[in-house]
Structures are given as C-alpha cells and as structure tokens.
Amino acid sequence: MLPGMTANRGYHHGDLRRALLAAAVEAIGESGPAALSLRDLARRAGVSHAAPAHHFGDKAGLLTALAVEGFDLLAGALGRAGGDLLETGVAYVRFAVDHRAHFEVMFAPGLYRADDPEVAAARARAGAALRGGIAALPARPAAEPDRDALAAWSIVHGFATLWLAGALPPAAGPDPESAARSVIRRLFE
Amino acid sequence: MLPGMTANRGYHHGDLRRALLAAAVEAIGESGPAALSLRDLARRAGVSHAAPAHHFGDKAGLLTALAVEGFDLLAGALGRAGGDLLETGVAYVRFAVDHRAHFEVMFAPGLYRADDPEVAAARARAGAALRGGIAALPARPAAEPDRDALAAWSIVHGFATLWLAGALPPAAGPDPESAARSVIRRLFE
Numbered sequence: 001m002l003p004g005m006t007a008n009r010g011y012h013h014g015d016l017r018r019a020l021l022a023a024a025v026e027a028i029g030e031s032g033p034a035a036l037s038l039r040d041l042a043r044r045a046g047v048s049h050a051a052p053a054h055h056f057g058d059k060a061g062l063l064t065a066l067a068v069e070g071f072d073l074l075a076g077a078l079g080r081a082g083g084d085l086l087e088t089g090v091a092y093v094r095f096a097v098d099h100r101a102h103f104e105v106m107f108a109p110g111l112y113r114a115d116d117p118e119v120a121a122a123r124a125r126a127g128a129a130l131r132g133g134i135a136a137l138p139a140r141p142a143a144e145p146d147r148d149a150l151a152a153w154s155i156v157h158g159f160a161t162l163w164l165a166g167a168l169p170p171a172a173g174p175d176p177e178s179a180a181r182s183v184i185r186r187l188f189e
Numbered sequence: 190m191l192p193g194m195t196a197n198r199g200y201h202h203g204d205l206r207r208a209l210l211a212a213a214v215e216a217i218g219e220s221g222p223a224a225l226s227l228r229d230l231a232r233r234a235g236v237s238h239a240a241p242a243h244h245f246g247d248k249a250g251l252l253t254a255l256a257v258e259g260f261d262l263l264a265g266a267l268g269r270a271g272g273d274l275l276e277t278g279v280a281y282v283r284f285a286v287d288h289r290a291h292f293e294v295m296f297a298p299g300l301y302r303a304d305d306p307e308v309a310a311a312r313a314r315a316g317a318a319l320r321g322g323i324a325a326l327p328a329r330p331a332a333e334p335d336r337d338a339l340a341a342w343s344i345v346h347g348f349a350t351l352w353l354a355g356a357l358p359p360a361a362g363p364d365p366e367s368a369a370r371s372v373i374r375r376l377f378e
Contacts, residue, residue, distance in 0.1 A: 032223055034221055034223040034224060035223060107350070107351070107354045107356055108354065109354060109355055109356065110355075114355070127358075144371075146358075146360045147371050147372065147375065148375060150348070150357070150358075150360075150361060150368070150372050151344065151372045151373075151375035151376075153347065153351065154343075154344045154345075154347035154348040154351065154372055155340060155343045155344040155347055156343075156347065157347035157350060157351055158342070158343035158344055158345065158346035158347025158348070158349075158350065159339070159343040159347070160347075161296070161346060161347065161350050162296070162342065162343065162346055165296045165297065165298060166298055166299075166303070167296055167298065168339070169316070169335075169339075171335045171339075172339060179339070182336050183336065183339050183340045183343055184340075186336065186337060186340035186376065187340070187375065187376070
C-alpha cells in the first residue's frame with residue numbers, strides 16, 4: 001500500500017473487484033496460477049488482506065471470476081470476426097497471446113469452479129461464437145458440424161498453446177497471427 | 190523411508206535415478222510440476238535428502254531429465270506408427286493421455302533447461318518422427334511440408350491438451366483415441 005493510503009481508499013466496489021482481477025492477471029503472468037495467493041493480491045492492489053476474500057471468497061472463487069472474464073473476452077473477440085472461420089481462428093490465437101493469464105486459467109479447470117453457472121454461460125457464448133465460424137464453411141457432402149468444430153478448435157488451441165510454450169520451430173516465423181492464418185488454411189484444402 | 194531401510198539401500202545407481210524420475214511423475218500427477226520439491230521426491234523414493242541433488246543438481250535439472258525421457262518416449266511412440274499420419278497423430282494423443290506428467294513438463298519449457306543438448310536431441314527425434322507421418326501424405330500441388338507439419342502438430346497437440354483439461358464437450362465421446370482419429374481425418378478431406 002502506498003504511504004498514507006488507507007485500506008481500499010479510492011476504490012468503488014466494482015473498481016476494487018476489477019483492480020483485484022487485474023492484479024491477479026499480473027501475478028499469474030509472473031509465476032503462473034498455482035503460485036497465486038489472495039494475500040499477495042491484496043498487497044499488489046494496495047488493499048486490506050480481507051478485501052480479496054470479501055469479493056471472491058477464496059482463491060478458487062477468484063480464478064472462477066477470472067475464467068468468466070476470460071470466456072467473455074474470448075466470446076467477444078471471436079464474435080467480432082464476423083463468422084469467418086479463418087478470422088475466427090486467428091482471433092482465438094490473438095486472444096491467447098494477448099490474454100495469456102486468462103487463457104492459462106480458463107483451460108486449467110482443476111483450479112476453479114468449472115461448473116459455476118456463470119462460467120458455463122460464458123463458455124457456452126465462446127463456443128457458440130466458434131461454431132458461428134464453422135457454420136460459415138461451404139457445405140460439403142461429408143460435413144459433420146460437431147467434428148468440424150472440434151477439429152477447428154483443436155488446431156487453433158494447439159497452435160496457440162505451442163506458441164505460448166515457445167515450442168514452435170523458427171520456420172513458424174516471428175508473427176503468431178500470420179503463422180496461425182497459414183496453419184488454419186490447411187483445414188480448407 | 191521404510192523402517193530399518195538405510196539411505197539408498199537396494200538401489201543401484203541407475204535404478205535410483207529411475208526411481209526418482211518415477212516419484213517425480215507421481216508427484217506431478219498429483220499437484221503439477223510447479224509444486225514439486227526435491228525434498229518431497231526424496232521422501233517419496235525413500236532415499237536421503239541429498240540423493241536427488243546428487244543425481245539432478247536441482248529441480249530444473251530433474252525436470253530437464255524428465256523432458257528428455259518424455260521426448261524419447263514420444264519419439265518411440267510416433268515411430269511405431271510406421272509413418273502413417275493418422276496413426277502418428279493418434280499415437281501423439283495416446284502418449285499425452287498415458288504420460289500426462291511428462292507431457293505437461295515437456296511443453297512448459299520455462300521449468301527446465303530447454304536448450305540442454307540432450308533435450309534438443311530428443312526433441313529433434315520426436316519432431317522427425319512426426320514429420321515422417323507428414324512425408325507419407327499423398328503429394329498435393331500446394332504441399333508445404335513445414336506448414337503441413339505445423340498444422341498436424343497443432344491439431345493433435347490442441348486435441349490432447351483440451352482432452353487433458355477436461356474441456357471437450359460430451360459430443361467428443363468417452364474415448365480419446367477414436368475422437369482424435371475422427372478429428373485428425375478432417376485434415377485429409
């Protein structure tokens with residue numbers, strides 16, 4: 001906390017919640033979600049030790065809120081791709097690169113309450129946005145929408161995960177979006 | 190340690206190393222690689238506190254050895270698919286499901302010495318086995334081997350990662366191998 005600052009000073013209720021989520025994103029970016037503690041979050045946000053527990057209950061509650069925020073952001077990003085499958089896939093990879101901490105939490109469901117109704121609703125919105133891209137594919141005799149959606153999800157999730165892990169060979173180039181575009185195109189050939 | 194057992198009793202040098210790696214796999218399966226400690230490993234293997242450091246130096250050294258072992262196992266599994274891309278992809282997913290702890294460490298290169306020469310050599314063997322599957326694809330006018338290999342790697346890595354995260358919808362079915370087979374086939378159509 002800054003000198004002279006009292007606990008929670010200057011925060012409205014919603015602002016403090018957002019500040020704590022932002023502090024969580026910062027902490028996860030540095031050390032991953034497993035190392036996160038509510039005490040560390042309170043220190044980062046400059047608020048009382050009790051504030052994170054008041055807002056989120058416990059660490060799983062905080063990560064649940066972060067997962068909801070992440071799936072909402074992902075649904076928005078995919079939706080803005082306008083139903084084009086290639087652009088939807090590129091938007092998925094861009095989301096993972098730009099929101100690495102959210103992405104890491106969202107796909108580590110052991111860390112949060114994955115059956116929370118808000119998580120389920122946000123995840124369903126993201127899923128619907130992804131399937132919106134699939135539906136725009138030209139009709140094919142052998143089309144199987146569930147299977148095609150899973151193939152598209154797998155290829156963009158795998159590319160994003162390998163990129164974030166630094167596992168890709170130099171031939172993939174320095175720009176995740178253009179490399180992803182080239183890889184996703186492989187699904188259309 | 191069992192009552193009456195002396196430090197390292199009953200272990201030949203190579204056996205102790207293998208016992209420590211097996212204990213690490215068990216510990217990672219329970220709590221992930223971030224929570225692993227050499228002290229906990231020694232306790233699990235029933236050996237002196239000094240034994241893990243003697244064999245691996247530090248935690249990063251232990252995880253480096255686990256990554257080498259993982260890439261070797263992966264190269265063997267992919268190689269046994271006999272150069273068929275579909276079977277190579279299914280073998281990748283089977284490896285991830287059967288060797289979850291290795292898989293998690295291999296693709297978290299911040300946790301170990303990813304530039305270690307033994308890691309690089311084992312990773313290159315696994316990469317060559319994956320590309321062996323790609324090379325067996327029928328020739329196509331627009332074939333781009335680097336890009337096709339990255340697409341195949343992305344789709345199997347993404348499928349395996351989503352499966353391990355418990356993120357897939359019920360429509361994917363209960364069996365990872367048959368679901369993977371159906372998804373990978375999408376690359377050939």
